[in-house]
Amino acid sequence: MKTYYQITAEGIGIVLLRKRKIAKALRRWLRENGLSYEYNFYIQ
Numbered sequence: 001m002k003t004y005y006q007i008t009a010e011g012i013g014i015v016l017l018r019k020r021k022i023a024k025a026l027r028r029w030l031r032e033n034g035l036s037y038e039y040n041f042y043i044q
Helices: 020-032
Strands: 003-009 013-017 037-043
Touching: 003 020, 013 020, 020 037
Parallel strands: none
Antiparallel strands: 003 013, 003 037
16 A cells, blocks of 8 residues: 655645655645645555
């Protein structure tokens, strides 16, 4: 089973990640810098 994390923000576009830690770090960075984002994850 593979998990994919998708983060969409206006400044960076659509980012598809495999590592949960990196996805969490990117979301944290976006929050700290006041950027809005959408977050989804998919399981295959």
